[in-house]
Amino acid sequence: MSRIHLSAPDVRGREEQYVLEAIRSNWVAPLGPDLDQFEREIAARCGVSFAVGLSSGTAALHLALVTAGIGPGDVVLVPTLTFVPTANVVRYVGAEPVFIDVDETSWNLSAPLLAEELEAAAKRGAKVAAVMAVDLYGQCADYDAIVPLAAEHGTLLIEDAAEALGATRSGKPAGAFGDVAALSFNGNKIITTSGGGMLLTNSEEVADHARKLATQAREPAPHYEHTEVGYNYRLSNILAAFGRAQLETLDDRIQRRTATREAYRLVIDRHEGVSLMPIADASTSNAWLTCIMLDSKRTGTSPENLRLHLESHDVESRPIWKPMHRQPLYSTARARLDGTADRIFERGLCLPSGSGMTEAQLELVLGLIDDHLLRAGTS
Ligand SMILES: Cc1ncc(COP(=O)(O)O)c(C=O)c1O
Structure with a gap:
């Protein structure tokens, strides 16, 4: 018997058909109809208005911070029990991660400790720029407590749902709790595009900005005009075709x-x-x-x-x-x-x-x- 992996990619549907169709129709350039469709399907599944297909979950988390204008001098609260990209993206933008412990009941961000930290910051007159909650190992954090806390303190809530597509909390899907959320389609995730991710939001402005930033932040002009730093972060149409087949199962x-x-x-x-x-x-x-x-x-x-x-x-x-x-x-x-x-x-x-x-x-x-x-x- 061959090696048994922790979570190997599982191809069991129409992946080959969809990728072949994308190739035969020459939609091999980064953007295309499968990407548009994959974004619509993921948005519907996660109960959000907009989804932006990206090259990784890490890119989605990074753009969640960039679109919020978070940078040097800002504090972002991050659960200490997570995979390192949740914290690294805070460093990417030059902000300071402050780590918060998790609870026994879900292994996710502890709402009581989060409340303590937010109150302590408020007493110091310091503002917390964002709370990054993680839905670890496929289970949502305690959003019944975390969402009102973030709202009360006027703090942006970013949801790292990289591991949790398809999970729910109080009947609401993972990815729908944050002002912005991130999914991962890395090879070991529940569905994969071999590598990829998605940014989810109900804000059209954030979605448009993320799309622009992910394609080198090109301004709408016939020539190449740039007013802000962009990235090459889009998910390709071929990989989206693969992802659509995975999502069906x-x-x-x-x-x-x-x-x-x-x-x-x-x-x-x-x-x-x-x-x-x-x-x-x-x-x-x-x-x-x-x-x-x-x-x-x-x-x-x-x-x-x-x-x-x-x-x-x-x-x-x-x-x-x-x-x-x-x-x-x-x-x-x-x-x-x-x-x-x-x-x-x-x-x-x-x-x-x-x-x-x-x-x-x-x-x-x-x-x-x-x-x-x-x-x-x-x-
Ligand atoms: C909790 C968590 N956050 C972020 C990521 C980053 O996703 P990606 O590997 O697609 O960049 C992952 C998975 O790899 C993850 O498990």
Whole structure:
């Protein structure tokens, strides 16, 4: 059996047909009808008015900050438990990231700590330019609390929904909560364009500005006229054609990943000291990755031992994102912490969750985990 990856790309629909059609109609230039259509389809799925196809989720996060005019001297609040681009884009624009811990119920930005930080800033007379919330591992943050907090403090809310396409919170889709949101179609995401992303917003002005910035910020003139710095950030029409086919199977993918998570649950439930990542009551997760928490004292093993055991059978698993406040890159950044992200990082592990995993592959992984936990528990 070949290596089992954490979340391999899964091509199961009309990708070949749509890409071929795009090639045959000569829509090979960056822009084209598949991109327009893909943007409309994603906007509809995420319940927003505008979507701008971009070369990556990182580009979408970057443009979210640039279109808001955020720059040097500005503070952006970022959950410490995330993948590094969420924080890096703040540095791209010369602003200061301040890291906030996460909550136990969703592993996302802690609303109480966010409230403390916003109030402390208000008392100092300092304005927070933006709150960046992340929808980690396919689950939305606590927007029932975060959206009113951002509104109360007049702070822009940016939603990093890179991992969460198809998830919902209180009935509303991921990507619809931020003033601006970002999706990723990187190869390991629930749908992929091999590489790509999208900026979502209800503001026509922001969408138009993002489109302009993403195409070298060319002014409307017959010659090449520029008044601001632009980027080459657009998603190509061919990749959008691929993405459209992937999007058609999104619900099937969510179902498959959810079934995988439930299969893991059956094994995990047999053992003391192991649990799945919690899903908040108001949430439906897209089950992008199944993550577990493992208490070394109660299980007699560690996430790293389990990872090595799986690796020795050519099965990929990965530690939880290492918190930003623990990264050498951000060691001097300010942070408001209560130890939750550290605990999740120490105890957590992400398990193979790809929608293309076969039943035999899943059975193998389940058996390896069960076996490892049994041996550890009895040794
Ligand atoms: C939480 C998070 N934010 C941002 C990104 C960046 O997306 P991309 O890889 O498309 O640039 C990713 C995924 O890679 C992610 O997981």
